[in-house]
Amino acid sequence: MREVLKVEGMTCQHCVETVSETVAKMAGIEKVEVSLEQKEVIVEFDESQTQSEDISAQIVAAGFEVIG
Ligand SMILES: [Cu+2]
Numbered sequence: 642m643r644e645v646l647k648v649e650g651m652t653c654q655h656c657v658e659t660v661s662e663t664v665a666k667m668a669g670i671e672k673v674e675v676s677l678e679q680k681e682v683i684v685e686f687d688e689s690q691t692q693s694e695d696i697s698a699q700i701v702a703a704g705f706e707v708i709g
Contacts, residue, residue, distance in 0.1 A: 644693045646682040647708040648700055651675070656705070663703045667691055 651657060657675045660682060664673045669690025674683040684696055697707040 642688045642693075643683070643685045644696070646684065646693070646697060646700070648675075648680055648682050649706040649708055651677055651680065651705060653677075659703055660700060660705060663699050664696055667696065667699060670696075 648660065651660060654677070657677050661673055661675050664670055664682065664684055667686075669687040670684065671687065672683075672685040675681070676683070682696075682700065684693075686693075686696065700707050
C-alpha cells in the first residue's frame with residue numbers, strides 16, 4: 642500500500658531525517674521518502690503490519706503535524 646501524507650512543521654534537512662527515521666523503524670514499512678519542498682511523506686507499507694493512522698501518529702509524536 643502506498644500513501645502520501647501531508648506533513649507540516651518540517652523546516653530543514655534535520656526534520657526530514659527525523660521523520661524518515663521515525664517512520665522507517667516502524668514494523669511493516671517498505672519504503673519512505675520525504676519531500677521538504679512538497680511537505681510530503683510518501684510511504685509504502687504492509688497493511689497487515691501497520692496502518693496509515695499509526696504512521697501519522699508516530700509522525701505527530703515526533704513533533705510534526707499531519708494534515709488530513
Ligand atoms: Cu528541522
